Amino acid sequence: MPQTIALVDDDRNILTSVSMTLEQEGYQVRTYTDGESALQGLLAKPADLAVLDIKMPRMDGMELLQRLRQRSNMPVVFLTSKDEEVDELMGLRLGADDYITKPFSQRLLLERIRALLRRNEGARAEGSGAPPGGVLARGDLMLDETKHTCLWKGKAVQLTVTEFLLVKALALRPGMVKNRDQLIDAAYGENIYVDDRTIDSHVKRIRRKFRQTDEDFDQIETLYGIGYRYKEN
Numbered sequence: 001m002p003q004t005i006a007l008v009d010d011d012r013n014i015l016t017s018v019s020m021t022l023e024q025e026g027y028q029v030r031t032y033t034d035g036e037s038a039l040q041g042l043l044a045k046p047a048d049l050a051v052l053d054i055k056m057p058r059m060d061g062m063e064l065l066q067r068l069r070q071r072s073n074m075p076v077v078f079l080t081s082k083d084e085e086v087d088e089l090m091g092l093r094l095g096a097d098d099y100i101t102k103p104f105s106q107r108l109l110l111e112r113i114r115a116l117l118r119r120n121e122g123a124r125a126e127g128s129g130a131p132p133g134g135v136l137a138r139g140d141l142m143l144d145e146t147k148h149t150c151l152w153k154g155k156a157v158q159l160t161v162t163e164f165l166l167v168k169a170l171a172l173r174p175g176m177v178k179n180r181d182q183l184i185d186a187a188y189g190e191n192i193y194v195d196d197r198t199i200d201s202h203v204k205r206i207r208r209k210f211r212q213t214d215e216d217f218d219q220i221e222t223l224y225g226i227g228y229r230y231k232e233n
Contacts, residue, residue: 003117004028006047008038008064009079010056018051021106022113035059039067042074049075049117051109052096062094069095073160075116079104095205097162098188098198115188119161138171138230141219155213162187163206166199170220170230179227203228 005027007015012033019029030047032038036058042050050068054061065076078099098112136143142151148164150157159167169186170178178186180199187202203220210217219231 002026002028003048004030005113006030006032006038006042006050008032008035008050008056008061009053010034011053014053014079018106018109021110025110027113033057035061035064039064042068043071046072046074049077049113051077051079051113053079055081065094065096073158075119075161077109077112077116095160097160116161119165136168136171138174139219140214141167141171143168143171152210152213152217157209157213159206159209163202163209166202167206167220170228174230175232177223177227177229183228 005022007018007022007029008031009015010033015031015033019031022029030041030045032041034057035052038050038052039059052061052064056064059067061078065078068074068076075097076095078096079102080099081102097116100109100112136145140153143149143164144151145168148161150159150164150167165187166183169183183199187199203222207217207220210219221229221231223229
């Protein structure tokens with residue numbers, strides 16, 4: 001079955017041109033011109049990935065993402081304008097997996113979509129039929145790749161695919177510093193360019209999620225100007 005992409009933007013020219021590009025690549029595309037109709041449509045019939053504009057009528061992209069994240073860890077890419085830096089960072093903190101600044105290259109958007117779908121599909125495929133294993137335990141942390149689950153002190157922490165890969169990359173080698181480029185490669189792949197602040201925003205959101213379970217969580221350390229590391233037990 002072809003994978004389904006949801007495009008949400010009030011600019012019909014963008015919807016038309018991006019839809020044509022994605023359909024030529026074999027994807028099914030569903031389009032929405034405002035956040036409210038997108039929310040209703042995606043809750044009724046989920047997509048494999050969503051591309052969301054930030055500024056839209058009836059419900060903006062920020063609120064739409066918040067509402068979607070209550071139900072789904074579906075990969076989400078934000079479309080932002082050059083003057084919306086604060087919105088970009090806020091979107092990542094709310095759980096977007098990536099963002100692209102308008103005006104954008106459709107080829108770049110296609111590459112980002114492919115990368116996110118590849119990772120998400122891999123996680124689901126492992127969970128559906130892989131043998132037992134693929135469990136990473138580090139003290140109170142347990143990551144199960146076959147089920148795409150994260151436990152902290154026995155309690156579930158809901159992570160997006162990007163967040164899961166970042167936690168895994170850090171926890172694999174406790175005490176070793178990972179710079180932002182290494183974390184970008186771990187989460188996005190070597191051929192995808194992502195701004196450093198994207199990683200910083202993801203790490204802040206990861207910490208916040210763990211602290212909702214354990215307010216004393218401090219396993220992920222920041223080494224300013226260098227990167228991040230997972231504390232040794």
